[in-house]
Amino acid sequence: xxxxxxxxxxxxxxxxxxxxxxxxxxxxxxxxxxxxxxxxxxxxxxxxxxxxxxxxxxxxxxxxxxxxxxxxxxxxxxxxxxxxxxxxxxxxxxxxxxxxxxxxxxxxxxxxxxxxxxxxxxxxxxxxxxxxxxxxxxxxxxxxxxxxxxxxxxxxxxxxxxxxxxxxxxxxxxxxxxxxxxxxxxxxxxxxxxxxxxxxxxxxxxxxxxxxxxxxxxxxxxxxxxxxxxxxxxxxxxxxxxxxxxxxxxxxxxxxxxxxxxxxxxxxxxxxxxxxxxxxxxxxxxxxxxxxxxxxxxxxxxxxxxxxxxxxxxxxxxxxxxxxxxxxxxxxxxxxxxxxxxxxxxxxxxxxxxxxxxxxxxxxxxxxxxxxxxxxxxxxxxxxxxxxxxxxxxxxxxxxxxxxxxxxxxx
Amino acid sequence: xxxxxxxxxxxxxxxxxxxxxxxxxxxxxxxxxxxxxxxxxxxxxxxxxxxxxxxxxxxxxxxxxxxxxxxxxxxxxxxxxxxxxxxxxxxxxxxxxxxxxxxxxxxxxxxxxxxxxxxxxxxxxxxxxxxxxxxxxxxxxxxxxxxxxxxxxxxxxxxxxxxxxxxxxxxxxxxxxxxxxxxxxxxxxxxxxxxxxxxxxxxxxxxxxxxxxxxxxxxxxxxxxxxxxxxxxxxxxxxxxxxxxxxxxxxxxxxxxxxxxxxxxxxxxxxxxxxxxxxxxxxxxxxxxxxxxxxxxxxxxxxxxxxxxxxxxxxxxxxxxxxxxxxxxxxxxxxxxxxxxxxxxxxxxxxxxxxxxxxxxxxxxxxxxxxxxxxxxxxxxxxxxxxxxxxxxxxxxxxxxxxxxxxxxxx
Numbered sequence: 155x156x157x158x159x160x161x162x163x164x165x166x167x168x169x170x171x172x173x174x175x176x177x178x179x180x181x182x183x184x185x186x187x188x189x190x191x192x193x194x195x196x197x198x199x200x201x202x203x204x205x206x207x208x209x210x211x212x213x214x215x216x217x218x219x220x221x222x223x224x225x226x227x228x229x230x231x232x233x234x235x236x237x238x239x240x241x242x243x244x245x246x247x248x249x250x251x252x253x254x255x256x257x258x259x260x261x262x263x264x265x266x267x268x269x270x271x272x273x274x275x276x277x278x279x280x281x282x283x284x285x286x287x288x289x290x291x292x293x294x295x296x297x298x299x300x301x302x303x304x305x306x307x308x309x310x311x312x313x314x315x316x317x318x319x320x321x322x323x324x325x326x327x328x329x330x331x332x333x334x335x336x337x338x339x340x341x342x343x344x345x346x347x348x349x350x351x352x353x354x355x356x357x358x359x360x361x362x363x364x365x366x367x368x369x370x371x372x373x374x375x376x377x378x379x380x381x382x383x384x385x386x387x388x389x390x391x392x393x394x395x396x397x398x399x400x401x402x403x404x405x406x407x408x409x410x411x412x413x414x415x416x417x418x419x420x421x422x423x424x425x426x427x428x429x430x431x432x433x434x435x436x437x438x439x440x441x442x443x444x445x446x447x448x449x450x451x452x453x454x455x456x457x458x459x460x461x462x463x464x465x466x467x468x469x470x471x472x473x474x475x476x477x478x479x480x481x482x483x484x485x486x487x488x489x490x491x492x493x494x495x496x497x498x499x500x501x502x503x504x505x506x507x508x509x510x511x512x513x514x515x516x517x518x519x520x521x522x523x524x525x526x527x528x529x530x531x532x533x534x535x536x537x538x539x540x541x542x543x544x545x546x547x548x549x550x551x552x553x554x555x556x557x558x559x560x561x562x563x564x565x
Numbered sequence: 566x567x568x569x570x571x572x573x574x575x576x577x578x579x580x581x582x583x584x585x586x587x588x589x590x591x592x593x594x595x596x597x598x599x600x601x602x603x604x605x606x607x608x609x610x611x612x613x614x615x616x617x618x619x620x621x622x623x624x625x626x627x628x629x630x631x632x633x634x635x636x637x638x639x640x641x642x643x644x645x646x647x648x649x650x651x652x653x654x655x656x657x658x659x660x661x662x663x664x665x666x667x668x669x670x671x672x673x674x675x676x677x678x679x680x681x682x683x684x685x686x687x688x689x690x691x692x693x694x695x696x697x698x699x700x701x702x703x704x705x706x707x708x709x710x711x712x713x714x715x716x717x718x719x720x721x722x723x724x725x726x727x728x729x730x731x732x733x734x735x736x737x738x739x740x741x742x743x744x745x746x747x748x749x750x751x752x753x754x755x756x757x758x759x760x761x762x763x764x765x766x767x768x769x770x771x772x773x774x775x776x777x778x779x780x781x782x783x784x785x786x787x788x789x790x791x792x793x794x795x796x797x798x799x800x801x802x803x804x805x806x807x808x809x810x811x812x813x814x815x816x817x818x819x820x821x822x823x824x825x826x827x828x829x830x831x832x833x834x835x836x837x838x839x840x841x842x843x844x845x846x847x848x849x850x851x852x853x854x855x856x857x858x859x860x861x862x863x864x865x866x867x868x869x870x871x872x873x874x875x876x877x878x879x880x881x882x883x884x885x886x887x888x889x890x891x892x893x894x895x896x897x898x899x900x901x902x903x904x905x906x907x908x909x910x911x912x913x914x915x916x917x918x919x920x921x922x923x924x925x926x927x928x929x930x931x932x933x934x935x936x937x938x939x940x941x942x943x944x945x946x947x948x949x950x951x952x953x954x955x956x957x958x959x960x961x962x963x964x965x966x967x968x969x970x971x972x973x974x975x976x
Contacts, residue, residue: 158569158674180706214627220709222625222701223656226967229834230841236853238832239968240662241654245634251651255666261673263569290633295591298631421649423640430641442647556637557650 156450157261162406162413163563165200165399166528167191168521171344171513173277176393181215181224181275182231184395188271188518189232192397197410200399202232206265208239209256211249211272212517217287219275232269243517245291246466248272249396250520250550250559254419260402267405271397272522274515284391288516291553293427305388307428307554308467309380314434315469316382318484323382325487326468327371330386330510331364332496333465337507339497339538344392344513387468392513396521398528414528417545418453418562420446426556437555440477444549444560451562453545455479458501458562460530460540462523464551465508474549475503478560502540505530520559523548527563567861568672573817573824574974576611576810577939578602579932582755582924584688587804592626592635592686593642595806599682599929600643603808608821611810613643617676619650620667622660622683623928628698630686643680654928656702657877659683660807661931661961661970665830671813678816682808683933685926695802699927702964704838716799718839718965719878720791725845726880727793729895734793736898737879738782741797741921742775743907744876748918750908750949755803755924798879803924807932809939825939828956829864829973831857837967848966851888855960855971862973864956866890869912869973871941871951873934875962876919885960886914889971913951916941931970934959938974 167188169176176184193200208229216222229239242252249272256270276284289303297307316322330349337343338351347355349367356375370376376384399409406413422442425431431438448454455478463474472486480501481489489495495503506512506526509519527546529535546563578599580587587595604611619640627633640650653663660683667681687695700714708718727733741760748754749762758766760778767786781787787795810820817824833853836842842849859865866889874885883897891912892900900906906914917923917937920930938957940946957974 156674214633216625216627216698216701219705220701221705222628222654222698223703223837223964223967225655226834226963227704227837230837230967235835236833236850238662238665238854238970239655239834240666240832243633243652243654244636244650251649254649255651255670258670258673258675259666261675262669263567263672264669287627290627290631292634293638294630294632421651422647423637423650424646426634426638426641439647443649552637553634556634556641559649 158263159261160403160415161257161260162401162403162415163398163524163528164401164406164409164413165192165196166525167195168342168396168525169394170342171392171394171515173344173390173392181219181273182227184275184393185228185271185273186231188395188397189269192399196399198408200409202234204267205234205237205269207237207259207268208234209252209268209270210239210241211252211520212241213243213245213248213274214287215275218278244557245552246516247520247550247552247557247559248517251421253520253524253561254421254559256400257416257419260400267401269397270400270521271395272517272520273395274517275393276391276515277393281391296427305380305383308469309383310428311434312382312469315472318435321484321487324368325472325491326387327368328491329465329468329471330371331367332490333504333508333510336497336505336538337511340506340512343507343511344390345511383467389466389509389514392515394513394515394518396518396525398521398524412532412565414531414563414565416561417564418447418451419560420444421559424556428554437473437477437551437558439555439558440474440549443558444478447560447562453562457545458547459543459545460502460505461547462504462506462526463549465504465510466514468510470551471503471508478549497538497540505535505538505540520550523550524561531563531565569674570672571814571826572668572671573812573814573826574809574935574939575812575817575820575824576603576607577936578606579753579807579936580805581753582803582805582926584755584801584803592630592684593638595686595804596639596682596684597642599806599808600680603810607810609819611820613645615678616645616648616680618648618670618679619645620663620679620681621650621652622663622931623652624654624656624659624685625698626686629689655968656963657927658931658961658963658968658970659928662832664931664935664972665832665970667811668827668830671811678812680808681811681932682806683928683931684806685928686804687802687926688804692802707838716791716794719880720794721839722845723793723880726883729846732895732898735779736883736902737798738779739902740876740879740882741782742778743901744915744919744921747908747916747949748922751917751923754918754922755801756922794878800877800920800925803926805924805926805929807929807936809932809935823943823976825942825974825976827972828975829858829862830971831855832970835967839965848884848888848962848969850966850969851885851960854969855889858971858973864973868956869958870954870956871913871916872958873915873917873937874960876915876921877925879921881962882914882919889960908949908951916946916949916951931961934961935972942974942976
């Protein structure tokens with residue numbers, strides 16, 4: 155059956171995602187920063203104490219910071235005790251799932267107004283350790299012991315995709331180039347440089363065409379991480395937090411004249427291990443979560459004006475735009491190569507730079523996608539604004555697709 | 566405002582809690598075992614695939630087993646992909662909070678029938694490591710660095726309580742004796758031995774009175790863990806899992822003629838660190854969560870026939886029975902000493918043996934309390950059955966009370 159009532163976002167905030175600027179802070183500091191910005195963004199004013207509950211997506215501050223039980227910690231640091239505070243974890247989809255939980259809680263009638271968001275403070279560990287901590291989201295019995303970490307798992311997906319569709323790495327490079335160009339327009343992004351900027355810093359010549367950028371990405375300056383994925387096919391390790399103020403549709407207009415409604419949402423699971431999948435070149439859970447979200451929202455893929463998808467690796471964006479029904483099978487990478495998913499293309503994907511350029515503090519990512527849709531659909535996205543964006547979508551993936559959550563947003 | 570519809574438990578299962586018998590298993594195995602028992606317990610039959618979503622309480626399988634993203638893992642191991650599966654973490658209150666999340670999700674209209682439960686596989690680590698992992702639920706900046714782990718935090722609470730109320734350790738010992746007597750009647754308990762049995766094994770004489778048991782607990786055979794708490798004031802380290810089948814009240818009777826309704830539930834947070842509390846001799850979050858649950862259920866403390874409370878340390882049971890309004894301040898321990906909280910007392914507390922004797926696989930504890938209330942209120946608790954139990958309560962605590970969740974159950 156359907157929800158008893160609808161839910162809307164009335165405020166959104168996020169820290170910049172970065173690997174160095176948050177060095178002196180802990181995860182709790184970052185989350186508080188994001189919540190304060192979200193509160194400030196509420197047009198008609200909002201006091202933190204109006205929030206009745208807090209939902210927090212976090213992957214593993216236990217492992218990253220030696221700090222568990224973060225939900226209660228954050229209630230305290232926000233000055234919001236004794237309100238209930240709940241941590242939700244579904245790997246890199248943690249705050250995407252937290253949004254759904256917040257929506258269900260408000261739809262149930264229990265709460266009228268809640269805070270939801272996510273954070274991850276990842277840079278306190280060395281890259282190797284971070285990779286190991288992230289690999290705990292894969293199967294500790296059947297994937298990790300044979301040497302898989304996530305670059306390897308997504309490399310396997312890329313290889314299968316290339317073989318199935320006779321496509322090639324250039325399609326992935328096109329996604330990297332596009333997302334870096336978008337990130338360069340986003341003041342919250344980890345990398346605010348396009349590939350040309352980066353190449354310049356590495357001593358390359360000044361004026362580069364797309365073809366030159368591609369050439370640069372093919373060079374040894376962009377080494378392989380896990381064949382066929384190179385450095386610029388992989389999202390960086392970032393610190394960051396994101397937060398939303400979510401209200402029942404009954405009261406949303408008390409806070410803003412332009413609430414952004416969570417028109418539909420879905421979540422699906424899939425086989426935990428990649429080797430158990432019937433098909434490597436799609437994420438079935440994306441298809442199922444999206445069909446739930448489309449149905450609830452009463453829309454179809456063609457209605458989506460702008461989308462943030464989970465490009466933890468460039469190949470993941472290819473699968474996403476196909477699984478979401480934006481492009482036919484085998485055409486997701488070509489669409490990027492042809493500019494169809496660029497900011498000025500027919501279907502802009504990851505206008506904020508995506509995980510690739512914006513960064514991926516894993517627990518913060520799902521709510522940061524919602525932040526972007528909130529900005530885009532209100533026409534507040536500045537230099538990266540997509541024209542006439544009325545309906546947006548966010549797709550947030552846990553691990554290699556064992557969890558996928560999709561939301562459809564609209565004015 | 567109130568919930569749009571009510572929610573009931575129609576089946577419940579749990580593994581035995583133990584420190585050795587699950588040695589060859591992982592957390593996923595334990596959870597599947599609990600869910601299968603819960604499914605089998607549904608009177609009119611239930612197929613796993615009828616479940617529309619899964620909610621899992623788990624504290625830190627990341628740290629205990631090197632396995633994150635457990636929600637999706639368990640959906641797979643239950644054969645329930647592509648259903649959404651959500652992990653909830655609020656320290657030792659994880660599955661208590663997961664029950665509230667499941668209730669909200671069903672009350673929202675999104676789902677009619679879900680699985681909720683919890684698990685923890687703790688014994689793969691040495692005791693010292695387990696203590697450190699659990700200590701991550703305290704403040705990593707302000708409590709752990711000065712040497713606090715949970716036995717120390719609760720010892721501080723006990724010391725403050727003794728001083729405030731001129732009470733003494735004998736009251737705590739009475740709780741330990743009572744809970745071990747109850748545990749001896751529970752085939753799922755970690756320790757199925759009363760103190761007399763334990764003393765016998767350690768070479769003490771055979772027939773002991775309560776006074777003898779007290780004498781034994783005062784001896785060096787019951788050493789101090791953190792003064793004034795001795796070994797038998799502390800719950801053991803256990804492996805285990807628990808699971809419930811939860812349905813909307815609209816359809817509950819399709820599954821059983823005697824559903825147990827979640828008549829009320831609440832959750833509250835408190836200052837994260839103990840040193841920030843105005844008062845050490847109460848858990849304010851218990852009072853607040855209980856008042857929410859009482860109000861929703863339309864009952865008062867005197868209506869509660871039986872309760873499971875969070876006796877991670879014996880002093881915690883003292884605070885709980887006072888904070889829940891069962892006994893006046895300063896009388897919680899005396900009530901146990903006078904037998905008023907025994908199985909045949911006026912207000913039986915922890916008939917299943919409590920965390921002390923039943924065990925405390927932390928993520929499983931909240932849902933195991935619900936399991937006990939399900940059995941008690943249906944008159945299926947066997948040798949530990951409380952007479953005429955019609956309304957039950959569960960109180961599940963995270964850390965030193967920064968999270969508390971309370972449910973009121975009834976027929």
